[in-house]
Amino acid sequence: MSKVLIVTVGGSYKPIVTAIETLQPERVVFICSDGDRGSKPQVIGKGNPCEFRRGTEVIERLPNIPTQANLGERFQEDRDLVEIQEPDDLSECYIKASSTIQTIKRESPEAEIIADYTGGTKSMSVGLAMASLDYKVQLYLTTANRTNIIKVERGEMTGQASVSPLIAERTIEQFLPLFLHQHNYSAAVAELKQLSASMQLPADSKKKIQSLYYCCSGFETWDKFQHQEALDLLQSEKKRPEIKDFFISLKRVINSRSRIDDNFKITKEEEIPSHGYEIVQDLLLNAERRATQERYDDAVGRLYRALELLAQIRLLQEYEIKTGSVELEKLPESLRTEYQQQRSPSKKEIKLGLLNSYELLSKLPNEPLGELYQKNSKQLQNALSKRNNSLFAHGFQPINNSDYQVMKNIVVKFIEDGINLVIPENQKWNPLQFPTRFSI
DSSP states (O other): OOOEEEEEOOSSHHHHHHHHHHHHOOOEEEEEEETTTTHHHHHHSSSSSSEEEEEEEEEEEEOHHHHHHHHHGGGOHHHHEEESOOOOOHHHHHHHHHHHHHHHHHHHHTOOOEOOOOOSOHHHHHHHHHHHHHTTTTEEEEEEEOSSSSSOOSSSSEOOOOHHHHHHHIIIIIHHHHHHHHTTHHHHHHHHHHHHHSSSOHOOOOOOOOOOOOOOHHHHHHTOHHHHHHHHHHGGTTTTTHHHHHHHHHHHHHHHHHOOOEEEEEEEEEEEEEEEOHHHHHHHHHHHHHHHOOOHHHHHHHHHHHHHHHHHHHHHHHHHOTTSOOOOGSSOOOHHHHHHHTTTTTTTTOOHHHHHHHHHHHHHHHHHHHHHHHHHHHHHHHHHHHHHHHHHTSSSSSSOOOHHHHHHHHHHHHHHHHHHHHHGGGGGOOOOOOOSOOOO
16 A cells, blocks of 8 residues: 655755655655745755755755655656645645545545645644544654744654544534434444544543444434344443433334234343334334435335334234235124125235225224224325325336425324324323434
8 A cells, every 4th residue: 555645844844854754655745835935945946945044044955855855756746746825824725735635535545645734834734634634634743852932943753643532523523413413324333433443542532432333323223124233232322311212212113013013023121011103103203314315205105104004003903904914804794795805816815005904994983093094085195196106106206305295294194193093191102203413
């Protein structure tokens, strides 16, 4: 792997030469100030442009920095010289440094990029340091015992700048919330993994990153309906105040799912009182997160499944009727002849789709969800037509925000009203949308 060193150049050449000799890069990129009094001559000046001074007295004159560092053909002026027009303009310094790092990453993706911000104006140094932090470039500083506050004299040493805790805190406080706000837990997990693997960190920073990793990984897997895996990941963080309620909600979702999903088994430790419809509420919250990401087709697909699942759970819990294979003896006697005619000729099964499930509920005596459907059937069918005509169902029309809002306003209200009608008053706990920040 090649090593590329980026350096800011100021009035003193010696720290730059020391950094190059110490770090032994295959390539050096110099960020210099332009103009008559700039530092560019120290890099490309002819003769002996580098001066060592004591006060106003010139003690020594030497060739330019690439010559002193024996860079030879490894230095290419058109490639390795970055000119700053206004060396006290932090914006220009940062933009030029960022652009330099991006170019190197693009042209030499396998290269190790390092930076020494010792030389140059304060704005040049800060600009390179900021860009290096943003792109996770390892920073170095060349220094020595100072005899004054003007500049470093001879006897310099180059060493790594201790920025790992700063990078970790900056990532956690500035960038992680951006991912969480968009419910982009996969990006958050990837960022934390990279942060943990790329640098040496103090014990307290490692512990914080580990906790955040478990939290973000837990919500990432939960977001993918991998509920038991999510429970395992959140187990170590369940005592945290911001996680405790989510942990309990997840256990209710797991219990709810186990009642309707024959392939989903739970242990005694996972059992917790639930009303059985938490999996439906979980789907509604998932749809909301997809809409936040402007993935409206996915959001509508989840609303459709939540509506279907509500009817399936109600028929199973209250009447022991499975919509995938209806047993006639579970139906009221007055309905058996009608549904006997719906048997599949080949498999001899009676299967009910979404609307047929609600039609059955509406025919059952004193059934609150069926009565609610009768009042809202036309609205629901109109809303479902948006989904049925979409690219991810039976048509070619993608769902936009307006379509999603129409369906959401009808379907979510129907589901919430329906659940409130069929669950006991003492079990009406509010479902929680995923957090957008962790105070760890």
